[in-house]
Amino acid sequence: MRRLYLKQLLLLLGDVALLYATLTLALTFRRFSLPSWDVWQAHAILFTAIYAVWLVSFYSVGLYDLAKIWPQRSLAATFINTLAFNTLVAAAFFYFAKGRFTLLSPQTILLLNVALFGIAWYAWRVVFSRLIAAQAFLRPLAYVGSIPSSLEMFDTIRANPQLGYRLALIGSFHTRSVAPDDHDVLRITNPAGLVPAILRHNIKTVVMHFPDDTHHAFREALYQALAQRFVFIDSTAFSEMVTGKVHVSAIGQAWFLHNLTEGSKRLYELFKRAFDIAGSFVLAVISLPFIPLILLAIKTTSPGPAFFTQWRIGQNGRKFLAMKFRTMYIDAERHGPQWAQKNDPRATRVGRFLRKMRVDEIPQLINILRGEMSFVGPRPERVEFVQELTKDIPYYQERHLVKPGLTGWAQINFPYGASKADALEKLQYDLYYIKNRSLILDLTILLKTIKVVMQGSGQ
Incomplete structure (x- = not known):
């Protein structure tokens, strides 16, 4: 990285x-x-x-x-x-x-x-x-061990040379499941030939994946080569580095115990809270002249209140009332809760514009001032959806370890979720954020959110 x-x-x-x-x-x-x-x-x-x-x-x-x-x-x-x-x-x-x-x-x-x-x-x-x-500027990479069920990491390396890596060697008993048409990748199925091949091709970085003892012979070969000063990287950490997300299928409870050191984040949380309070006041003052116009546009184009509140799940699973400008018709969900979608038919004409520009979320500045939300964090989801997703998606409840946000790592890297599969994908980005959150990452997310607002790509 x-x-x-x-x-x-x-x-x-x-x-x-x-x-x-x-x-x-x-x-x-x-x-x-x-x-x-x-x-x-x-x-x-x-x-x-x-x-x-x-x-x-x-x-x-x-x-x-x-x-x-x-x-x-x-x-x-x-x-x-x-x-x-x-x-x-x-x-x-x-x-x-x-x-x-x-x-x-x-x-x-x-x-x-x-x-x-x-x-x-x-x-x-x-x-x-x-x-x-250019190939001359790419660092050759060796992957050793069990082949993961998801080949996204390999696909990402091939499609993104700017990451600086080139998959040069795979050491495994099951190499044929990976890129059978990629003739530039050397396949080693004999553990005895692993280290000589790595040295022969001048490979310095080795990504390892040993979830069980199936490939203990390959692991032993690498252990005997410690004096060669290779750079060894766990496959989960490397995949996280190149994809910007944590693959749920590759982690267990131990991952959370090793990586989520919440005690070391206390100073960061203090600075973040101070920024949330100051930023909310500044944005509220800037938004104040536009609020009457927004209220007028909502009231004159569709019947119903101008504001909309909805129960969402916040930090540590606590429920709170999220506030928004109303963007949907009254009784739009008379048949029950629905996922938001692109070109949502439930949205009014004014509502679609407010969503695209993310203006409908201005009232959530009140939620931030109350301490229920932050500027940056996982998206707060509806109670009904959380109850359903927690049953179907492993570790989904762990996204509630931090305050939800107006914007977040998942929001800028993945389109608006409209299914359980999308919720799983966004969870993987959320876990990356929770592990790596910092003032620098928060600033990066805020700056990239400006692009969403300028391009009107909100939903």
């Missing part, structure tokens, strides 16, 4: 370098000569504030998500739309800043900078995507 972050950092630093390089070119083209140090410094100081906003917005819309770096038309469209919006914001900033914070009026420089940076950004993304996908 650290290698992945380093690649993202390299991509970010490349963008920073390009921003200032294209600013220099813009000043040169504008004046037909290289700018003096004083001129460059004056513009660089002013543009730095703009660039900071740009980089945050680029991150929030997924432009540093290596899984989507290139080639994707949607990525280029996202960049163009975001850059256009940022240009308008920057132009407005320069207009109001002139005479107040600066004497400069660099609108022409801004337009030149944007045009040059757009071209440079495209070229940098093409070069970077080819570099990280």
Whole structure:
């Protein structure tokens, strides 16, 4: 995972370098000569504030998500739309800043900078995507032991070279069940030949999966090779690292005892609670002018109250009344609780818009202030659904170890759940969040939630 972050950092630093390089070119083209140090410094100081906003917005819309770096038309469209919006914001900033914070009026420089940076950004993304996908830059990987029932980990490695790994060897008695058409993967079925093959192919990283004694001979071979200084990684931990979720089928009660050290999270919980309170007040003040308009739109387009409350399950299984703006017709569930779905027929015209923009959840700021919810956490589910899912999905109740949130790791990585299978998938993301939650991860989730709001992809 650290290698992945380093690649993202390299991509970010490349963008920073390009921003200032294209600013220099813009000043040169504008004046037909290289700018003096004083001129460059004056513009660089002013543009730095703009660039900071740009980089945050680029991150929030997924432009540093290596899984989507290139080639994707949607990525280029996202960049163009975001850059256009940022240009308008920057132009407005320069207009109001002139005479107040600066004497400069660099609108022409801004337009030149944007045009040059757009071209440079495209070229940098093409070069970077080819570099990280090059075989020479991929770390060869050996997988040793029982083949898991889910091959998602292998599929993820093959489909995402930006992770930095290449499956080079499988040591197991049952290798034919994995990628039978992948001739680049060496298959070792004799434990005696395992370590020599790993050394011969210069493999340093070994992922292991020994749930029982079926492959004890392979395990013994690795044990005898401790002096070779291989990097040994448990398959559950590696799968979690590359997929961003914890596979329920691969864990047991011991996993929770080993990984959920709640006592070490106390300082984090204090900071998170302080952020929840401060953030709720700030968002409430920002939202206040829009609330009367929302209430009016709801009341004039469909009969019924403007607010909607519903019992949800919170931390440690406690029930609470979640508040929302009403988005559905009255008696929409007269036949019983239903899963929300894409293009939900129960939603009103105004309700569909509120859902897409996530505006319907503004009243939940009250739930956050009460301490019933947080900004980031697993989605709070309805009582009826929780009772049903707890019976059918192992460890489903463990998602209630933390406060539910307005947004979360599962919400930004998986579409709105509309079935038990979807609930299982989202649980696996929730368990990843519960194990790895931190202020940095929370900030990452909040920034990526901005993309959901900007694109209107809520449901």
